[in-house]
Amino acid sequence: MTVASDVKTCLSSLKSAQASLEQFALSTQDQNAKDLFTAAAQQTQQVVNQVAERVQQLEQEEPQYKGF
Numbered sequence: 001m002t003v004a005s006d007v008k009t010c011l012s013s014l015k016s017a018q019a020s021l022e023q024f025a026l027s028t029q030d031q032n033a034k035d036l037f038t039a040a041a042q043q044t045q046q047v048v049n050q051v052a053e054r055v056q057q058l059e060q061e062e063p064q065y066k067g068f
Contacts, residue, residue, distance in 0.1 A: 018044040
């Protein structure tokens with residue numbers, strides 16, 4: 001595997017984790033848990049944004065990895 005494909009796999013996993021956290025926040029009745037899951041989802045979104053920027057950089061540096 002290339003670095004680009006590894007980073008894209010990581011991005012996909014992060015998005016999945018974020019979606020799970022958001023689902024947990026929606027499904028719980030405990031306000032403390034809801035707040036915790038919401039905060040974790042927001043932090044994960046920040047990481048997703050940073051990794052997505054890195055993916056764009058990799059695709060600009062190595063155009064053959066676009067779309068993988």
